[in-house]
Amino acid sequence: MITVWISDDALALACGADAVAAAFTAAGCTVERVSSWGMHWLEPLAEIDGQGFGPLCADDVAAVLAGTSALAIGPIAEHPFIARQQRFTFARAGRTRPLSLDDYAATGGWAGLARAREMGPAATIAEVTASGLRGRGGAGFPAGIKWTTVARAEAPRKYIVCNADEGDSGTFADRMVMEGDPFMLIEGMAIAGHAVGADTGYVYIRSEYPHAIAKMRAAALAAAPHIAPFRVEVRVGAGAYVCGEETSLLNSLEGKRGEVRAKPPLPALEGLFGMPTVVNNVLTLAAVPWIMAHGGAAYAEVGFGRSRGTMPIQIAGNVRHGGLFEVGFGVTLGELVMDIGGGTASGRPVRAVQVGGPLGAYHPPSDFHLAFDYETFAAADGLIGHAGLSVFDDTADMSALARFAMAFCAAESCGKCTPCRIGSTRGVEVIDRIRARSGRAVDRVEGLAQMHNARKVARTLDDEVNLLQDLCETMKFGSLCALGGFTPYPVLSALRHFPQDFGIDPALPEAAE
Amino acid sequence: MMTPTAQDLAIDRILAAHRDEPGALLPILHDIQAELGHVPETVIPRVAHALNLSRAEVHGVISFYHDFRSAPVDRPVLKLCRSESCQARGSEALAATLAGETRVKVEPVYCLGLCSVGPNAMVGDAVHARLNPARLGALVEALA
Numbered sequence: 001m002i003t004v005w006i007s008d009d010a011l012a013l014a015c016g017a018d019a020v021a022a023a024f025t026a027a028g029c030t031v032e033r034v035s036s037w038g039m040h041w042l043e044p045l046a047e048i049d050g051q052g053f054g055p056l057c058a059d060d061v062a063a064v065l066a067g068t069s070a071l072a073i074g075p076i077a078e079h080p081f082i083a084r085q086q087r088f089t090f091a092r093a094g095r096t097r098p099l100s101l102d103d104y105a106a107t108g109g110w111a112g113l114a115r116a117r118e119m120g121p122a123a124t125i126a127e128v129t130a131s132g133l134r135g136r137g138g139a140g141f142p143a144g145i146k147w148t149t150v151a152r153a154e155a156p157r158k159y160i161v162c163n164a165d166e167g168d169s170g171t172f173a174d175r176m177v178m179e180g181d182p183f184m185l186i187e188g189m190a191i192a193g194h195a196v197g198a199d200t201g202y203v204y205i206r207s208e209y210p211h212a213i214a215k216m217r218a219a220a221l222a223a224a225p226h227i228a229p230f231r232v233e234v235r236v237g238a239g240a241y242v243c244g245e246e247t248s249l250l251n252s253l254e255g256k257r258g259e260v261r262a263k264p265p266l267p268a269l270e271g272l273f274g275m276p277t278v279v280n281n282v283l284t285l286a287a288v289p290w291i292m293a294h295g296g297a298a299y300a301e302v303g304f305g306r307s308r309g310t311m312p313i314q315i316a317g318n319v320r321h322g323g324l325f326e327v328g329f330g331v332t333l334g335e336l337v338m339d340i341g342g343g344t345a346s347g348r349p350v351r352a353v354q355v356g357g358p359l360g361a362y363h364p365p366s367d368f369h370l371a372f373d374y375e376t377f378a379a380a381d382g383l384i385g386h387a388g389l390s391v392f393d394d395t396a397d398m399s400a401l402a403r404f405a406m407a408f409c410a411a412e413s414c415g416k417c418t419p420c421r422i423g424s425t426r427g428v429e430v431i432d433r434i435r436a437r438s439g440r441a442v443d444r445v446e447g448l449a450q451m452h453n454a455r456k457v458a459r460t461l462d463d464e465v466n467l468l469q470d471l472c473e474t475m476k477f478g479s480l481c482a483l484g485g486f487t488p489y490p491v492l493s494a495l496r497h498f499p500q501d502f503g504i505d506p507a508l509p510e511a512a513e
Numbered sequence: 514m515m516t517p518t519a520q521d522l523a524i525d526r527i528l529a530a531h532r533d534e535p536g537a538l539l540p541i542l543h544d545i546q547a548e549l550g551h552v553p554e555t556v557i558p559r560v561a562h563a564l565n566l567s568r569a570e571v572h573g574v575i576s577f578y579h580d581f582r583s584a585p586v587d588r589p590v591l592k593l594c595r596s597e598s599c600q601a602r603g604s605e606a607l608a609a610t611l612a613g614e615t616r617v618k619v620e621p622v623y624c625l626g627l628c629s630v631g632p633n634a635m636v637g638d639a640v641h642a643r644l645n646p647a648r649l650g651a652l653v654e655a656l657a
Binding site for chain 2: 168172175207210237240252255314318357358390393408412
């Protein structure tokens with residue numbers, strides 16, 4: 001009897017994995033549904049005795065079983081895309097059945113929690129602090145410091161909240177953890193609960209991820225005896241991008257509108273239902289079992305500068321070899337896009353790479369030397385965010401993408417603060433006028449005598465560009481959260497690197513600065 | 514006292530199931546939408562009363578979140594991803610091929626987390642990747 005491993009990850013399903021699995025079953029094989037290796041261009045990928053075949057459709061099954069398939073890729077674990085990685089968080093990817101407690105325990109599962117219970121809360125926090133683990137949601141705040149704050153707070157109840165509202169385009173690592181290795185995330189939450197003295201954890205998952213929701217619910221139920229007295233509840237979002245912001249997420253969990261809260265008070269002191277709360281991203285909590293099992297020092301050995309450990313980087317958009325690439329910080333953007341990603345899927349030259357989701361900057365190929373690290377990207381007027389890369393080829397219209405960034409912010413703004421709520425709409429209007437080269441005449445209100453500070457002459461293209469930069473400045477420094485505060489990154493980076501798309505002569509750099 | 518309608522009884526059953534959950538408004542609204550296909554305005558007083566909220570607060574939550582519909586949809590819904598990674602793979606041109614499609618309600622969605630194999634779409638809980646005009650057309654025909 002031949003055993004075939006095929007992923008049941010949402011991406012594999014979307015590419016037709018069920019039909020391939022059914023064809024193998026019909027041919028007399030035993031099919032086991034496992035997590036995805038993360039080589040997305042090869043999905044649906046079938047594994048037989050370590051050998052890979054993909055991307056398959058049902059009609060290819062006969063050739064695979066006859067040994068004549070042209071889609072054979074050789075031993076999967078030795079594939080260059082996998083062999084070049086350093087997988088800590090995704091060590092089980094492709095190798096275990098997501099909801100099998102036996103598979104989880106056989107691959108080192110629960111070892112981190114057992115060690116944390118042995119060491120006690122204070123030593124657990126010390127271990128996480130020593131690992132140098134920083135929040136993987138985008139802000140990069142040291143996890144150990146956040147946990148210490150919550151642990152020291154005096155309160156009748158404390159909570160662990162896992163932010164699984166992965167709304168950024170170009171990111172899917174959270175989804176892959178929840179669908180591929182849900183017990184690891186639950187173990188990470190249980191360790192956090194043990195460390196800070198919380199007995200309840202919530203996983204807030206976006207509603208666009210029905211497969212992740214189903215797997216996490218099943219996993220929380222199955223894992224309950226292993227993590228007791230800690231308990232995990234899954235809550236589902238309702239299509240609001242801003243709920244990925246931690247204070248907005250807390251309001252949503254409380255059953256309110258997902259409006260951002262002003263900080264302070266920090267959620268670590270007054271978070272969910274006013275109680276001290278650890279809010280961490282999926283990848284942060286999922287890194288914890290490895291750190292507890294292998295030691296903080298082993299994790300900190302990998303990395304670059306102040307960014308320690310590994311980052312599951314998501315290579316997406318118009319790219320030939322897209323997927324999940326976990327590696328120590330310090331790899332360059334060019335290596336990721338060209339060597340690992342193989343350039344564009346369309347075969348055309350790369351024009352821009354957006355790093356860090358809809359709120360991340362657009363980088364031209366001249367930025368390909370940048371090392372993947374929080375500080376390096378911040379210094380280059382960008383951010384690594386949740387480490388998603390969206391690759392665009394030379395057909396991309398960068399002023400249209402800048403307009404989209406503003407329009408998205410306008411649609412998703414929670415409305416709490418003015419720079420974001422109103423600035424984003426005005427931003428769309430200014431970019432529209434720049435794109436139309438229409439300029440703008442003095443309007444009736446501006447022309448009134450009592451409007452002393454209003455402009456009395458028509459605006460030229462240069463004036464409009466300056467206005468857009470001014471508006472971005474206001475949004476960046478005046479918004480309450482990253483939605484309004486970071487929308488200027490894609491807009492200004494597009495303007496700076498691709499002025500010709502806005503009708504500005506690139507030979508006149510001062511017009512764009 | 515008016516006799517409760519079938520809808521009232523369904524709402525009461527959902528409210529009872531979430532009685533001991535803190536901050537249960539979103540789970541309740543999700544269940545109501547799953548049961549009735551939308552969240553009609555007529556349920557607001559009952560939900561507000563059970564949770565000790567004002568009707569305005571419940572209305573505010575329903576209107577804040579894109580997922581909750583206050584009117585039923587009479588056609589199958591196809592959600593086509595329009596965010597950056599799918600745009601990089603041609604989702605805008607693909608969306609244009611559905612202009613004028615009336616048998617299916619085409620809605621934008623911002624990211625399904627399948628960003629390396631777009632353009633992508635979702636129908637119910639089923640996801641579809643690597644769409645081109647032919648594959649998307651077949652999907653629409655199967656729904657219509």
